[in-house]
Amino acid sequence: MNKEYIVLSRQDAVARNNSPYVNLKVANEEGNVNICVFDVPKSGGPKVGQLVTFITIRDYQGKKSASNMDMIVGKFPTEQHPFYKLVPRPIKREEWDRCVDNLLKFCKDEKLMPFIKKHADELYSQYVKYPAATNVHHAFPGGLLNHTWQMLHMLEGIYPVYPYPEDIKVERVIIGILFHDWGKVCEYTVEGEKQENGYLLGHIYMSANYLNNLLREEGIDKKETNFIVHCILAHHGQLEFGSPVLPCIPEAQLINYLDNISAKADVFNTTGNMEKAFALGTNVVKG
Numbered sequence: 214m215n216k217e218y219i220v221l222s223r224q225d226a227v228a229r230n231n232s233p234y235v236n237l238k239v240a241n242e243e244g245n246v247n248i249c250v251f252d253v254p255k256s257g258g259p260k261v262g263q264l265v266t267f268i269t270i271r272d273y274q275g276k277k278s279a280s281n282m283d284m285i286v287g288k289f290p291t292e293q294h295p296f297y298k299l300v301p302r303p304i305k306r307e308e309w310d311r312c313v314d315n316l317l318k319f320c321k322d323e324k325l326m327p328f329i330k331k332h333a334d335e336l337y338s339q340y341v342k343y344p345a346a347t348n349v350h351h352a353f354p355g356g357l358l359n360h361t362w363q364m365l366h367m368l369e370g371i372y373p374v375y376p377y378p379e380d381i382k383v384e385r386v387i388i389g390i391l392f393h394d395w396g397k398v399c400e401y402t403v404e405g406e407k408q409e410n411g412y413l414l415g416h417i418y419m420s421a422n423y424l425n426n427l428l429r430e431e432g433i434d435k436k437e438t439n440f441i442v443h444c445i446l447a448h449h450g451q452l453e454f455g456s457p458v459l460p461c462i463p464e465a466q467l468i469n470y471l472d473n474i475s476a477k478a479d480v481f482n483t484t485g486n487m488e489k490a491f492a493l494g495t496n497v498v499k500g
């Protein structure tokens with residue numbers, strides 16, 4: 214029986230025999246499904262947001278697969294199509310601006326406040342195009358924007374009730390969130406394809422190096438710059454997760470927690486019922 218879906222994310226890969234395949238995350242009104250589709254060339258097959266129909270889907274121990282011959286690629290749906298709303302979309306500019314303006318009310322540093330306002334304004338137009346990952350979390354065009362906004366939005370609520378607010382310089386947290394994944398605009402294409410510098414340098418180094426240069430160019434003193442750049446370097450939290458250093462200031466630890474909440478909440482949201490979520494180390498059960 215034919216089943217129609219809409220593509221939420223796509224990851225291209227090559228098998229050991231050099232044959233191309235794609236891992237698709239697709240959805241319909243029944244929920245999300247991950248399907249490995251064999252013999253799909255990099256330049257072919259469906260794109261994110263496009264409709265796709267499967268004639269046959271094989272299921273082996275919970276892992277779903279199909280061949281290119283089993284797949285019919287359809288059109289990009291209009292807003293009236295029932296599946297259109299299933300694809301995550303970048304947040305609106307007014308939501309981004311409202312969040313940044315609210316956070317600026319907590320700030321006191323006269324040098325860092327204009328830095329935040331200027332670069333938050335510039336980053337929206339960059340982040341709205343890029344995914345935050347290829348398949349783990351926020352893996353859709355504009356996912357980088359939504360992931361960053363979610364962290365900022367959570368900070369709006371958490372900072373006023375933080376147990377020791379005097380230990381936190383909120384400007385460091387805001388700037389750290391804004392730039393923690395900046396390197397992903399260099400690591401990925403807008404379609405989510407990993408680039409050479411993603412392997413050679415990685416997004417953490419690229420983010421930290423870019424922000425370090427910006428802060429120094431705009432006259433922020435060396436010690437303050439080092440504290441803020443530390444937040445970028447430590448945002449993965451643990452060495453085994455790719456962090457060059459461990460968080461050693463409360464601002465860096467807070468950014469790590471916010472990053473994890475946003476990323477893992479997205480994994481729960483986009484993983485199908487009873488499917489294995491490798492980023493969580495467990496199967497997701499929908500209640």
